Amino acid sequence: xxxxxxxxxxxxxxxxxxxxxxxxxxxxxxxxxxxxxxxxxxxxxxxxxxxxxxxxxxxxxxxxxxxxxxxxxxxxxxxxxxxxxxxxxxxxxxxxxxxxxxxxxxxxxxxxxxxxxxxxxxxxxxxxxxxxxxxxxxxxxxxxxxxxx
Amino acid sequence: xxxxxxxxxxxxxxxxxxxxxxxxxxxxxxxxxxxxxxxxxxxxxxxxxxxxxxxxxxxxxxxxxxxxxxxxxxxxxxxxxxxxxxxxxxxxxxxxxxxxxxxxxxxxxxxxxxxxxxxxxxxxxxxxxxxxxxxxxxxxxxxxxxxxxxxxxxxxxxxxxxxxxxxxxxx
Numbered sequence: 001x002x003x004x005x006x007x008x009x010x011x012x013x014x015x016x017x018x019x020x021x022x023x024x025x026x027x028x029x030x031x032x033x034x035x036x037x038x039x040x041x042x043x044x045x046x047x048x049x050x051x052x053x054x055x056x057x058x059x060x061x062x063x064x065x066x067x068x069x070x071x072x073x074x075x076x077x078x079x080x081x082x083x084x085x086x087x088x089x090x091x092x093x094x095x096x097x098x099x100x101x102x103x104x105x106x107x108x109x110x111x112x113x114x115x116x117x118x119x120x121x122x123x124x125x126x127x128x129x130x131x132x133x134x135x136x137x138x139x140x141x142x143x144x145x146x147x148x149x
Numbered sequence: 150x151x152x153x154x155x156x157x158x159x160x161x162x163x164x165x166x167x168x169x170x171x172x173x174x175x176x177x178x179x180x181x182x183x184x185x186x187x188x189x190x191x192x193x194x195x196x197x198x199x200x201x202x203x204x205x206x207x208x209x210x211x212x213x214x215x216x217x218x219x220x221x222x223x224x225x226x227x228x229x230x231x232x233x234x235x236x237x238x239x240x241x242x243x244x245x246x247x248x249x250x251x252x253x254x255x256x257x258x259x260x261x262x263x264x265x266x267x268x269x270x271x272x273x274x275x276x277x278x279x280x281x282x283x284x285x286x287x288x289x290x291x292x293x294x295x296x297x298x299x300x301x302x303x304x305x306x307x308x309x310x311x312x313x314x315x316x317x318x319x320x
Contacts, residue, residue: 002180003213004217005179005180007221007224008221009172009175010218010219010220011222011228012168012225013172013221013222014221014226014229016160016168016169016225018154018225018229019152019155019160020160020162020165021152025153025245026150026153027152027159028304029243029244029308029312030150032304033309033312033313034305036150037162038162039162040162041162041163041166043278043283044166045162045166046167046169046283046287047282047287049166049171050170050283050284051286051289053174054174054284054288057174057177057178063179063181064179065179070181071288072183073290074275074276074281074285074292074293075292076291076292077275077292079275080275080296081295082273083269083272083274083275083299084274084295084296085270085300085303086269086270087266087267087270087271087274087277087300088270088299088300088307089303089304089306089307090264090265090266090267090268091278091304092304092305092308093259093260093266093307093311094260094264095242096263096267097187097267098186098187098278099186099222102219103222103226103229105223105226106222106223106224106225106226106229106230107227107230108227108230108237108238108239109154109240110238110253111240111242111259111260114257114260114261114264115261116264117264118263118264118268119265119268120194120268121261121264122264122269122270123194123269123271124200126268126269126272126273127191127198127203128202130200133273137273143205143207144201144204144205144206
């Protein structure tokens, strides 16, 4: 049941990204060139509506089914800056961020498959050198486990 | 400016932004999940590599929801194509086609390089536009603010350099 929910939410998310310009090369470049407000409006509206929603859900403290809300916080470290800069370079070159990579593949944009291949290799390289760069970037220690429970 | 896919104008930004917020809030309220897509790259890598980084408990527990969500993104894009101009393989790259007449191999190479930066950068930063930009900012998390400013700066600098300096783009 929950798997179906995730598929449906992903489908809605993907459809909106597809039709909004967020998965369109020209709209991404127009954002970075300051020629179109579209993407700033989308991200700004999303944050402006999500923020009070998250606040309300946290105040309630429970999911719809009554489980206590647990939000895993992302760590603060030097990688936020350099990683962000590198990701921005990639977003500009490919004209897509991670969500739209998948949306564009679904749309039939063949070249998005190459962007996904690159992203998987990039993530793999990061995983392979994690031990070497961990200390300098002050990345968190790896919490290994099966993820069960 | 029409979309490359539909040849029609996009949804109004307020409609699209509200829809994205609705999905984000549903994920949290119904399933106790924080939106985040780039971690999905780790989920995929975890099937083919035994590196410790991909054996973290957070990766293994996230696969159950992130992979179906990512499958949904593919379906959403597919439906968007079917319900507009019909699904077809697309090689159009809009402005890039006007600036640089790349062939299919050139486009694949261009995108692969972009992908490398996306994959490595989002892992180093710990998230992307969704996990840091939308969820993290909405939850007032400092690492997300720093990362969002950084990736917007990286994107603006790269596009400005490519289009204004290298391509001499006349918008």
